Amino acid sequence: MKRAATSLSLLYTCVFSFNAFSQIQGAPRMPSASVAEYREVKNGIDVLEKHNFEALHPNPQTPRKIGLVTNQTGVDSSGRRTIDVLANVTGIKLVALFSPEHGAIGALETTNIGDAVDRRTGIPIYSVFGPTAESRRPPLDIVKNLDTVVYDVQDVGVRFYTYETTMAYFLEAAAKTGRELIVLDRPNPIDGIDVQGPVTDPDQESFVAYGETPVRHGMTVGELAGMYNAERHISAKLTVVQMEGWRREDWFDATGQLWINQSPNMRSLTEATLYPGVCLIERTNVSVGRGTDKPFENVGAPWINPKQLAGYLNSRQIPGVRFVPLYFTPTASWYESQQLGGIYVVLLDRKTLDSPEMGIEIASALHRLYPRDFDMKSIIAIIANKSAVDAINADQDPRLIAQSWREGLERFRDVRNKYLLVLSLLLPSDIHLSGTIEQGAIPV
Secondary structure, eight states: OHHHHHHHHHHHHHTTOOOTTEEEESOOBOOOSOTTOOOOOBOHHHHHHHTTTGGGOOOSSSOEEEEEEEOTTOBOTTSOBHHHHHHTOTTEEEEEEEEOTTTTTTOOOSSOOOOEEOTTTOOEEEEOOOSSTGGGSOOHHHHTTOSEEEEEOOOOSBTTSTHHHHHHHHHHHHHHHTOEEEEEOOOOTBOSSOBEEEEOOGGGOBTTBOSSOEEEOOOOHHHHHHHHHHHTTOOOEEEEEOOBSOOTTOBGGGTTOOOOOSBTTBOSHHHHHHHHHHGGGTTSSSBOSTTSSSTTTEEEETTOOHHHHHHHHHHTTOTTEEEEEEEEOOSSSTTTTOOEEEEEEEESOTTTOOHHHHHHHHHHHHHHHOTTTOOOTTTHHHHOOHHHHHHHHTTOOHHHHHHTTHHHHHHHHHHHGGGOSBOOOOOGGGOEETTEEOTTOOOO
């Protein structure tokens, strides 16, 4: 325990190591609540309101021009839209809105998302999601005419959920234009402890793989902003408005907050828990349940024998899940209106589940059972790790594949530790690293 306490002390000082251009509103803190306690967490927008919007530097004589990156998840604890809150602050003028993937209200399932106007306020909405790389970048001609850009979007804690990359692109835009980015922090809904899955290869970076980050990083979007800003030498002027009351070991259902679907197919905490695994096969010729009432819980294709696949996966005794054979018919996306054979993933224990490893188990099972039908040629886009894809193709045991990630995860964790804004009450034996219990790890 003395060694762990010393490590905690060292880590406590490390969180101040954002670069010289970054600022954190509030010091890192050790939470005092017990692990079982339930309480309401205040998000960054609530803390911003509590402190009279000081981080925005309101100026009644010359109102500061503000841009806001947000969607339907950007609300305060009273249910007011962040748009409406900021539009009514004396001393600032909200002049531009930016919408990420799925649009301003999170209902669109297309890459063709155009600009629009917010009906309630009349403020223009600039889409930062489209079919080209350029259309996914902030328009610099708009950003340079702002004083500050505010980011308030609920993330799901998974590397390939594109809201994280959108935030990073705004960091880059802020640096290029000399503007400030203020991130209003929100919880990682699948906890801020577990670090799992393959780390992105440097040559595999894309809109779903920003930086050398594992599938499940265990960070909030504010912490990611600090890490990206420093480690990638972006050097934007960055302020993170921290939450109050959040603990690293919290899952979303411990925050007391209202669940708002982050996107059309992210409808529950169960789906968010399974998403880091099931979505690894999204770019293959397999349905991951889009167009059904259980996205990321249903997996299927016309050529899958449900009992065979479920039986094989259950024989693998994957911790935290079981698999039920079924047929289902998607109403959209892959195999629209076709009956598919497949599996329903039953979540039994989210604490023991290593979701990315489960995803590799599913991919490996499909490759082994249906080698002529399962098309893996595009799976690298999501997994973003060539050695993992090569190992699946070679029919290696998924447990060994997961073990091969450990060195990369250890390196990532060492970097990650410098940017955590909240510490943990968990003991070293409780820390999970890629599906195994990491003995002697620094509690973070």
